Amino acid sequence: MAVQQDVAVRAVARVNVAAIERNAARMRRELAPDGALCAVVKADGYGHGAVPSARAALAGGATWLAVVAAGEAAALRAAGIHAPILVMGALSPQELDVALDADADVIAWDEAFVAAVAARGGGSVHVKLDTGMGRLGTRDAVAATRVAEAAMSTDGVFLAGAMTHFATADERGDAFFGEQLERFEAWALPLKAAHPSIILHAANSAATLRDPAARFDMVRAGVAIYGLDPFLEDAAARDLEPALELRSYVAAVKAIAPGQSAGYGRRFVAGEPTHTATVPIGYGDGLRRGLTNNADVLVRGARRPLVGTVSMDNVTLDVGSPPAAAVGDSAVLIGEQGDERITAEEVARRLGTINYEVTCGLLPRVPRVYHRDGDPCVPSSEGRGLR
Numbered sequence: 001m002a003v004q005q006d007v008a009v010r011a012v013a014r015v016n017v018a019a020i021e022r023n024a025a026r027m028r029r030e031l032a033p034d035g036a037l038c039a040v041v042k043a044d045g046y047g048h049g050a051v052p053s054a055r056a057a058l059a060g061g062a063t064w065l066a067v068v069a070a071g072e073a074a075a076l077r078a079a080g081i082h083a084p085i086l087v088m089g090a091l092s093p094q095e096l097d098v099a100l101d102a103d104a105d106v107i108a109w110d111e112a113f114v115a116a117v118a119a120r121g122g123g124s125v126h127v128k129l130d131t132g133m134g135r136l137g138t139r140d141a142v143a144a145t146r147v148a149e150a151a152m153s154t155d156g157v158f159l160a161g162a163m164t165h166f167a168t169a170d171e172r173g174d175a176f177f178g179e180q181l182e183r184f185e186a187w188a189l190p191l192k193a194a195h196p197s198i199i200l201h202a203a204n205s206a207a208t209l210r211d212p213a214a215r216f217d218m219v220r221a222g223v224a225i226y227g228l229d230p231f232l233e234d235a236a237a238r239d240l241e242p243a244l245e246l247r248s249y250v251a252a253v254k255a256i257a258p259g260q261s262a263g264y265g266r267r268f269v270a271g272e273p274t275h276t277a278t279v280p281i282g283y284g285d286g287l288r289r290g291l292t293n294n295a296d297v298l299v300r301g302a303r304r305p306l307v308g309t310v311s312m313d314n315v316t317l318d319v320g321s322p323p324a325a326a327v328g329d330s331a332v333l334i335g336e337q338g339d340e341r342i343t344a345e346e347v348a349r350r351l352g353t354i355n356y357e358v359t360c361g362l363l364p365r366v367p368r369v370y371h372r373d374g375d376p377c378v379p380s381s382e383g384r385g386l387r
Contacts, residue, residue, distance in 0.1 A: 009367060010281065011246070011281040012369050013246050013366050014244070014247060015052065015245075016370075016371055016372065016374075017052050017055070017056040019242070020048070020057055021060035023060065023225050023241060023243070024039060028062070030209065031219065037057075037062045037064070038086065038218050039053070039065055039066070040225070041053050042072060046226050047359035048226050050067075051079040052368075054083075057225050058083055064083060067089075070097075070098035073102040076102075085103075093116065097120060100123045105124040106123060106124070107128045108127055109127065113125075122156025125157060126161035126163050127159070129163070129183070132166075133166070133180075134167070145187070148191055160198065160199060161201060162187075162192070163202060169203070169230075170231055181214055184202055188202075199218050200217045204221065205225075206231060224240055226243050226359065227242035228355045229355065232348065235345070242334075244334065246334040247333065248280060248281040249328060249329060249331055251314075251327065253319065253326060253327060254275065262276050263309040264309040274321045277304070277329075278314055280313060281315060282314050284363065285313075286366060290310075291310050291315075292308070294350050295347065297331050298331065299325045299337075300324060303342075304317040304318060333347075334347060
């Protein structure tokens with residue numbers, strides 16, 4: 001029996017906000033009673049939608065939100081979200097204005113930036129020590145302490161936190177993680193002793209699950225909030241629920257004879273009689289071209305190989321002979337159908353990348369449809385959440 005597409009669009013990402021809420025609660029349980037969970041909702045909530053994801057994470061026990069761009073903070077405020085927000089990225093002078101206008105905390109690693117915050121009316125800063133990531137922050141612990149002292153002594157500026165970021169937390173057994181942790185502790189713990197009100201934070205999702213010593217006062221969980229495994233294995237094994245499903249449908253089924261082909265470049269040529277099913281989704285939607293002849297899609301609860309080139313707007317599946325598909329059947333590219341499931345981790349392994357990139361790469365042409373364990377929910381017109 002055909003399983004009909006449940007949303008009348010060519011492709012859709014269905015996001016279960018209840019799963020995000022439960023994932024946040026699960027991560028919160030890793031922490032001490034006074035530990036804080038900061039949900040990272042940058043990059044439009046890793047492709048899931050920043051505002052619905054933020055609301056769900058807060059409902060699940062997060063008390064902070066983190067983004068990278070000033071505009072992301074402003075969008076959360078415009079949606080009526082009042083939780084503390086940390087902007088973790090580098091900010092131009094214009095972006096600093098936007099971040100401070102959104103009442104967001106910002107990161108600092110030199111005294112000139114502290115002065116710039118004061119010149120714009122003041123705000124809260126978190127000093128970043130680069131313990132080994134090699135991107136933002138100062139590598140000099142003495143200089144980082146000077147920045148913290150500048151924040152403490154500058155009118156209008158509030159020293160809210162001290163932070164770092166791990167480079168290899170998701171590579172269990174890697175010694176560099178421990179080296180970074182030691183560098184941060186050597187700097188941050190004395191700073192905390194001198195200024196007890198500051199928040200120390202270093203751990204991402206992987207570090208939170210890997211080592212209690214990395215959790216400090218707050219953790220910044222991103223990928224785990226969305227039910228993606230930070231170790232790129234199996235989210236279910238870590239009691240995380242994938243929140244996103246990517247679905248399309250079968251738009252056409254046709255017989256294909258030996259020697260006939262499907263797709264650009266004839267990268268699939270039939271060796272025996274079969275049928276192809278055309279599914280209207282492609283790299284214009286964020287389904288990577290690297291999945292050419294390198295993916296499965298669920299139709300009628302069974303895996304069907306993606307054959308031929310992933311084009312901008314369509315892919316083709318080999319559905320056998322007689323065809324095990326009909327026009328209108330649901331096609332699941334990420335998610336579950338029957339007893340089968342395809343995870344973002346599986347797609348990432350096929351592409352030689354990470355699950356973050358798979359969901360972040362979904363493009364705006366794919367609408368996000370929100371539900372709570374199957375029950376539809378829509379953004380409230382008053383900006384107070386999902387109903």
